[in-house]
Amino acid sequence: MAALACLMDDMGYEVKGSDLPTHFFPEDELRRRGIEILDFDESNIQDGMTVIIGNAFLEDFPEVKAARSNPTCTCMRYHECVGQFIRRFRTIAAAGSHGKTTTTGMLASMMSHIEPTGWLIGDGSGHVTKDSVYFCLEADEFRRHFLPYYPEYAIITNVDLDHVDYFKDEEDYRSAYEEFAGNVAKGLIIYGEDEQARMLKLPQDVPHYWYGEREEDDIRAVNIQETSDHMTYTVLFQGKEYGTFTFPFVGHHLLLNSLACIGVGILEGLDPKLMEEGLAAFHGVKRRFVVKNEGENVFIDDYAHHPTEVAVTLDAAKKRYPDRKLTAVLKPHRASRVKYFAEQFASAMSSADSIYLMEFGAVDDKQDGTDIDISYLLERTPGAKFLPEDETGVELLASEAPCVYVFMSSKDIYTMEEALSERLKETN
Numbered sequence: 001m002a003a004l005a006c007l008m009d010d011m012g013y014e015v016k017g018s019d020l021p022t023h024f025f026p027e028d029e030l031r032r033r034g035i036e037i038l039d040f041d042e043s044n045i046q047d048g049m050t051v052i053i054g055n056a057f058l059e060d061f062p063e064v065k066a067a068r069s070n071p072t073c074t075c076m077r078y079h080e081c082v083g084q085f086i087r088r089f090r091t092i093a094a095a096g097s098h099g100k101t102t103t104t105g106m107l108a109s110m111m112s113h114i115e116p117t118g119w120l121i122g123d124g125s126g127h128v129t130k131d132s133v134y135f136c137l138e139a140d141e142f143r144r145h146f147l148p149y150y151p152e153y154a155i156i157t158n159v160d161l162d163h164v165d166y167f168k169d170e171e172d173y174r175s176a177y178e179e180f181a182g183n184v185a186k187g188l189i190i191y192g193e194d195e196q197a198r199m200l201k202l203p204q205d206v207p208h209y210w211y212g213e214r215e216e217d218d219i220r221a222v223n224i225q226e227t228s229d230h231m232t233y234t235v236l237f238q239g240k241e242y243g244t245f246t247f248p249f250v251g252h253h254l255l256l257n258s259l260a261c262i263g264v265g266i267l268e269g270l271d272p273k274l275m276e277e278g279l280a281a282f283h284g285v286k287r288r289f290v291v292k293n294e295g296e297n298v299f300i301d302d303y304a305h306h307p308t309e310v311a312v313t314l315d316a317a318k319k320r321y322p323d324r325k326l327t328a329v330l331k332p333h334r335a336s337r338v339k340y341f342a343e344q345f346a347s348a349m350s351s352a353d354s355i356y357l358m359e360f361g362a363v364d365d366k367q368d369g370t371d372i373d374i375s376y377l378l379e380r381t382p383g384a385k386f387l388p389e390d391e392t393g394v395e396l397l398a399s400e401a402p403c404v405y406v407f408m409s410s411k412d413i414y415t416m417e418e419a420l421s422e423r424l425k426e427t428n
Contacts, residue, residue: 001054001078002026003126009033010128018044018063024412026124042066050074052081055142082120083148089118089135092264093149095180096157098309100138103155103257106282107136110261113278114270144176152186153267155260159196160308165336174200181206189263191256192217211263219263221255228320231255235262243272247280251289251316289316296402297424299417305333305410307344314351317406327400328352329387331409332360335370338377346381354400356387358413394419
């Protein structure tokens with residue numbers, strides 16, 4: 001929603017919105033732009049407004065009811081508004097259970113190096129100019145909300161079951177991606193090593209290309225060299241050498257994300273050198289493996305909130321800091337996700353030297369009626385400790401120093417990171 005507000009601001013609209021008084025990282029750009037953020041109140045809804053409703057809010061939320069009942073207001077859900085907005089551009093979408101935010105950021109970096117490009121990314125980043133040719137869009141499968149999007153190209157990074165409060169099973173989850181695939185005009189680029197993706201029933205009239213490292217992949221990375229500060233690999237397209245690329249990235253997931261972006265460039269006939277320069281200029285997205293070094297300690301902030309993402313994040317941390325103690329801190333989101341994936345979460349965190357779990361804290365954590373608290377996951381995660389969100393919790397984390405702290409959540413875990421940082425500075 002913050003990213004969409006930025007887009008509307010770029011287009012010259014008067015924009016304001018409402019939220020909880022708690023600080024959330026996407027609001028920083030809104031405040032920089034002077035976009036007003038109000039506390040929740042039905043009186044915020046006034047005659048003649050166009051009201052965009054965020055996905056976290058159900059129809060019985062007071063401001064939603066006030067907007068829906070006002071005949072002078074035009075009301076749209078977030079995804080409905082985005083679907084209308086992107087029709088004016090050549091849109092490239094990144095979908096998938098994991099990696100879509102980073103992949104969209106990479107796409108935006110690459111395409112901006114070639115043509116005026118807008119973007120809408122789930123880290124709160126949104127930008128567009130009136131002369132934008134391309135538009136890079138993060139397409140979220142949450143409650144099938146990517147179905148109003150009709151991109152020219154789409155990347156599918158994986159089809160790993162999520163949002164179990166809504167999707168019945170893996171087949172139901174795949175069906176959403178199958179329907180979305182039918183919206184794509186020119187080409188689908190899909191991760192070939194994902195078993196669920198390989199089971200997709202893809203539309204016959206949309207060309208599709210698999211990317212990965214296996215012989216059967218159409219867009220393939222070979223001769224891979226990964227170090228602690230860069231990677232190099234050669235790309236084969238349908239068996240023929242296309243080019244060799246070097247990037248200042250660390251983490252195998254970033255190799256795969258960049259490979260998917262190169263796939264888009266191949267299909268668009270872009271200059272490989274410009275693609276490499278554009279991707280090399282990518283400096284990450286907010287809250288995706290953001291690293292800060294402070295004395296003897298390292299702080300890594302990541303949006304990981306699914307067990308697959310947790311495992312990838314901790315693996316990347318271990319590769320980057322192979323000889324350091326690793327402390328994992330997780331604040332889950334959605335009780336249904338925790339209950340369904342409890343064993344997978346426990347397994348994903350087992351590589352850490354110390355594990356701390358925080359209580360749920362979001363307005364939509366228990367919307368589906370799943371009534372558990374963090375003790376459910378604590379009981380199933382060997383060695384895990386409860387981390388209270390107060391000074392006691394800060395002291396517990398400080399006792400682990402010196403180490404690499406990995407903070408993981410889709411919610412406001414960064415407040416604990418900031419408090420810990422201040423506490424450790426006091427002792428140094």
